[in-house]
Amino acid sequence: MTKRPPVYILITPDGQARWGHQLAVAEEAMGPHGIGRSFLTPQARLRIAAPNSALTRPDQYAPNPYAAQVLAHLVGLPPHNTPETRGPVALYGFDPTNERDRTRPLTTPERNTITQALTAAGCTTT
Known part of the structure; x- marks a missing residue:
């Protein structure tokens, strides 16, 4: 059996990062105030x-300096130039043709780049 590639990575304010397959799971972790x-x-x-x-x-919603650093790394900005980031943050593959939830599996190059950003930010990945 082949393992499915993840659709998203959720980064919490304590630096935990979790790969997942259903974006709705990550969105539930973001709380009741909308996404x-x-x-x-x-x-x-x-x-x-x-x-x-x-x-x-x-x-x-606690400050999330880990997500801010990951996002800065991915777009090539110094972390001090990123906007304030609070609460859990998800980064996901987008597919506008997926009518169910608009997601797609992350590609291997995307996962590799995100993993480098997570490492640079000091995240713990599960």
């Missing part, structure tokens, strides 16, 4: 999902 989504870069096939009101509810 905001954005492309990593305009031309990227990767999207970011994070709690929609994390910045306006700092008492409920």
